[in-house]
Amino acid sequence: MSEHLAELELVLASGSPRRRRMLKQLGLNFRVAVPAIDEAALAGEGPEAHALRLAAEKARAVAAPGNAVVLAADTVVAHRGDILGKPSGGREAAAMLRRLSGRTHRVITGVCILAGAREQTFSVSTEVEFKTLTAAEIERYVRTGEPMDKAGAYGIQGGAAPMVRAIRGSYTNVVGLPLCEVVEGLEEAQKRDGPRKGTKGFFADFCGGAVRGRGGMEDDKRS
Numbered sequence: 252m253s254e255h256l257a258e259l260e261l262v263l264a265s266g267s268p269r270r271r272r273m274l275k276q277l278g279l280n281f282r283v284a285v286p287a288i289d290e291a292a293l294a295g296e297g298p299e300a301h302a303l304r305l306a307a308e309k310a311r312a313v314a315a316p317g318n319a320v321v322l323a324a325d326t327v328v329a330h331r332g333d334i335l336g337k338p339s340g341g342r343e344a345a346a347m348l349r350r351l352s353g354r355t356h357r358v359i360t361g362v363c364i365l366a367g368a369r370e371q372t373f374s375v376s377t378e379v380e381f382k383t384l385t386a387a388e389i390e391r392y393v394r395t396g397e398p399m400d401k402a403g404a405y406g407i408q409g410g411a412a413p414m415v416r417a418i419r420g421s422y423t424n425v426v427g428l429p430l431c432e433v434v435e436g437l438e439e440a441q442k443r444d445g446p447r448k449g450t451k452g453f454f455a456d457f458c459g460g461a462v463r464g465r466g467g468m469e470d471d472k473r474s
C-alpha cells in the first residue's frame with residue numbers, strides 16, 4: 252500500500268460499521284457521510300449490475316468538498332441469478348438461510364470511487380460454501396438478530412462463521428469491502444494529483460497470491 256494514501260482526503264459514503272472498521276484497519280484518514288438512496292432492485296437487474304449501480308448511486312449521493320475522494324460499496328448475495336439483499340424480517344432471513352444451506356453462492360460487492368469527474372466502478376466476487384444447516388441452527392441464528400442488516404441474512408465475521416465450509420476469493424469482500432481492490436482503486440484515484448512513488452507493501456503482496464480462508468475480524472455490535 253502506498254505510504255501516501257494516508258494523505259488522501261477521503262469520504263466513506265456508508266453507514267456500515269463493518270466498512271468503517273475495515274477502512275480504519277488500513278490506517279486511512281476519512282470522514283463518514285451516510286447516503287440515503289432507494290436500494291430496491293430494478294426489474295430484470297442481475298446481482299452484479301445491481302451492486303454496481305447502487306455503489307455508484309451511494310457515492311454520488313453524498314457531497315464531497317473539492318479534492319475529496321468518495322468511496323461507496325454495495326454487497327449482495329447471489330444465488331442462481333437471484334439477489335439476496337438484507338432480509339425484511341425473521342421469516343425472510345430464515346428462508347434465505349434455508350436456501351443457502353448445503354450450497355455454494357456468490358457474494359458480490361460493487362465499489363465506486365469518485366474523484367472529481369473521474370469515477371471508477373468495479374465489482375469483486377467471492378464464492379462461499381455453506382454446510383447443511385438444521386432448522387434449529389437457523390432458528391437460533393435468526394433469533395440473535397444478527398442477520399437483519401446483512402446481505403443474505405448472515406455475517407461470516409460473526410455467528411455465521413461456523414456455517415461456512417469454504418470460501419474462494421476475498422474474505423473482506425464478503426464482509427462488505429474488498430480491501431485489496433479498494434486500496435488499488437484509491438491509489439489510482441490519487442494519481443490524478445500527479446504520480447507518487449508507490450511502495451509495494453502488504454496489500455500488493457497479499458493481492459498477488461490466492462486468497463483462501465478467512466481472517467479474524469470481529470463482528471460489530473449492530474444486530
Ligand SMILES: Cc1cn([C@H]2C[C@H](O)[C@@H](COP(=O)(O)OP(=O)(O)OP(=O)(O)O)O2)c(=O)[nH]c1=O
Pocket residue numbers: 264265266267269270285286290309324325326327328337358400401402403405406407408425426427
Ligand atoms: C454476506 C455478508 C454481508 N455483510 C454485510 C455487508 C454490508 O454492510 C451488508 C449489505 O448491505 P449494504 O447495502 O451493502 O450496506 P449497508 O446497508 O450495511 O451500508 P451502506 O449502504 O450505508 O454502505 O451486509 C456482512 O457484514 N457479513 C457477511 O458475511
